Structures are given as structure tokens and as C-alpha cells.
Amino acid sequence: MTATPGGIPGERRQRNDVRRNRERLIAAAQETFAEAGPEASLNEIARRAGVGSGTLYRHFPTRSALLAAVLSDRVRTLCGTAEKLRAAESADDALDAWLRAFLAHARTNQGLGGAAILEGADALDLDCHRLILEAAAGLLTRAQRQGTARADLTPEDLIQLVVGIALSTARNDDTEQSDRLLGLVLDAVHGARGGGHG
Numbered sequence: 001m002t003a004t005p006g007g008i009p010g011e012r013r014q015r016n017d018v019r020r021n022r023e024r025l026i027a028a029a030q031e032t033f034a035e036a037g038p039e040a041s042l043n044e045i046a047r048r049a050g051v052g053s054g055t056l057y058r059h060f061p062t063r064s065a066l067l068a069a070v071l072s073d074r075v076r077t078l079c080g081t082a083e084k085l086r087a088a089e090s091a092d093d094a095l096d097a098w099l100r101a102f103l104a105h106a107r108t109n110q111g112l113g114g115a116a117i118l119e120g121a122d123a124l125d126l127d128c129h130r131l132i133l134e135a136a137a138g139l140l141t142r143a144q145r146q147g148t149a150r151a152d153l154t155p156e157d158l159i160q161l162v163v164g165i166a167l168s169t170a171r172n173d174d175t176e177q178s179d180r181l182l183g184l185v186l187d188a189v190h191g192a193r194g195g196g197h198g
Contacts, residue, residue, distance in 0.1 A: 021055055025046070025049045026073050030073070032048060045066070074105060078101060083135075086142065091142040091148060092149070092190060100182065106163050106166035143190075158189070165181045168181075
């Protein structure tokens with residue numbers, strides 16, 4: 001039998017199954033944590049993923065490992081959104097859309113990062129805070145160069161403002177207030193258009 005690149009078909013199939021199981025577990029965990037919080041039942045997560053609890057623990061030996069994987073996956077998605085938006089024609093629209101996505105992220109993940117740390121996940125597989133700051137910086141800098149965002153704003157300012165909105169509205173399931181507060185922030189961000197700071 002001739003060897004095939006990347007190993008024999010059975011091995012490739014097994015690797016694909018392992019990858020799919022991991023992806024299903026992370027997707028189920030995202031959904032379950034969003035509904036029930038960081039203390040959600042791991043058995044329920046395994047059930048939703050369509051795998052046994054043994055498979056869950058093989059991939060994620062601890063709750064903190066699963067929390068960290070979910071948080072990392074969400075941050076990668078958020079930063080991927082920033083990359084796509086940077087190609088948008090309007091720097092303002094791109095920045096505004098990403099800040100809205102970041103607000104949704106911050107509200108959804110409220111408590112998830114802290115829970116991961118408390119559970120012992122002292123090191124995620126990526127530096128979430130740095131990646132989020134870099135995403136914000138790329139979009140903000142583009143808007144500042146076009147003269148449509150305040151020149152004195154920093155990416156740290158933006159992140160802190162949006163996180164503040166997420167924290168202050170965390171107990172309110174209605175997103176109307178958080179959207180209105182973000183609208184006020186966006187008005188301030190684009191103050192340069194009104195001849196203010198710039």
C-alpha cells in the first residue's frame with residue numbers, strides 16, 4: 001500500500017474527528033455559558049456537543065481550560081471582524097460597527113474572563129487584551145487619519161469606555177440603554193466632524 005501525504009487515511013480521519021469534537025465542544029460551551037454563566041454544567045455542554053463527558057475532559061481537563069478556550073475563540077472572532085472592517089470604505093462606519101461588536105462581546109463575556117482566572121487559567125493561549133487593543137488601534141488610527149475621529153483619543157480610552165458601558169448595564173437584559181450609551185460615546189469620538197477636538 002502506498003503511503004499518502006500526511007499519514008494514512010485512518011489517522012487523518014481520526015485527527016479530523018478530534019478537531020470536529022473540539023469545535024463542537026467550544027460552540028456548545030459558548031452557547032451554554034451565555035445562557036447559564038461560567039458555572040454552567042459541563043455535562044450539559046458535552047450533551048449539547050453530542051459527545052461523552054470523557055471526550056470533553058480529554059480536550060479540556062478543567063473548567064478553566066474550557067473557559068479559556070471559549071474566551072480565546074471569541075476574541076479571535078472579534079479581531080477577525082476588525083480585520084474585515086478595515087477594508088470598509090468609511091473609516092467611521094468601520095470603527096462604529098466594531099465598537100458595537102465589541103460592546104456585544106463585552107456584555108456576553110461579562111464575568112467569563114474573571115471566572116477563567118479564578119478557576120486557575122492564569123495563561124490563555126493568546127493575549128486577549130493586547131489583541132483587542134490592536135484591533136481598536138487599527139480602526140481608530142484610520143479614522144483619525146481621515147480627520148473624522150478625535151485626535152486625542154487612544155485605543156485604551158475606547159476600550160475602557162465600552163467596557164464601562166458593558167459593566168454598568170450588565171444586569172439589564174434590554175440592550176436599549178447600552179446602545180444609547182454607546183451612541184453618546186460615538187458622538188464624542190466623532191466630535192472632530194463638528195469642528196471640536198481634532
